[in-house]
Amino acid sequence: MFRKTLFWMHLSAGVSAGLIILMMSVTGVILTYERQMQVWEDGPYYSEPQPGQERLTVDELVAAANGTEGFTATSLLVSADADAPFVARMGRSQTQYLNPYSGDAYDPHSDSLSGFFADVRSLHRWFLVTGDGRATARTLPAGPTCCSCSCC
Numbered sequence: 001m002f003r004k005t006l007f008w009m010h011l012s013a014g015v016s017a018g019l020i021i022l023m024m025s026v027t028g029v030i031l032t033y034e035r036q037m038q039v040w041e042d043g044p045y046y047s048e049p050q051p052g053q054e055r056l057t058v059d060e061l062v063a064a065a066n067g068t069e070g071f072t073a074t075s076l077l078v079s080a081d082a083d084a085p086f087v088a089r090m091g092r093s094q095t096q097y098l099n100p101y102s103g104d105a106y107d108p109h110s111d112s113l114s115g116f117f118a119d120v121r122s123l124h125r126w127f128l129v130t131g132d133g134r135a136t137a138r139t140l141p142a143g144p145t146c147c148s149c150s151c152c
Helices: 002-032 034-041 058-066 112-126 131-138
Strands: 075-077 086-090 094-098
Touching: 002 034, 002 112, 034 112, 058 075, 058 086, 058 094, 112 131
Parallel strands: none
Antiparallel strands: 075 086, 086 094
16 A cells, blocks of 8 residues: 555656646747747838938937837837837837837737737746745746746
């Protein structure tokens, strides 16, 4: 009886740990490609300049971003790629993509990909736990950091 109990306890612990490791591995691999997928999604925002047209200065682009009603840029992303859009963010919730040559805002695209990665990150970091339970959920896999992905 003791061997049978020990076997089932060992099997249950191994399967539970294996499922957690599998989930962390799959979500970690998905998060590895987040930036590449975001660049792919933002592909339509890349624009070729007209002949003789120069990029606007950062101050001009910030003024163009803040010209939208109810939007005040809190962070900025300027790419070294001349065709890349200027990205202005207001907190974590709103993002504007601007043409770096004219300052015109592009029509926003669906945030479904961003929402997908937010859900995957929540699963990877906190097992989809929200609120006060996050601190407890974060310590479950292996202490304060769950893996070597540096996202936690």
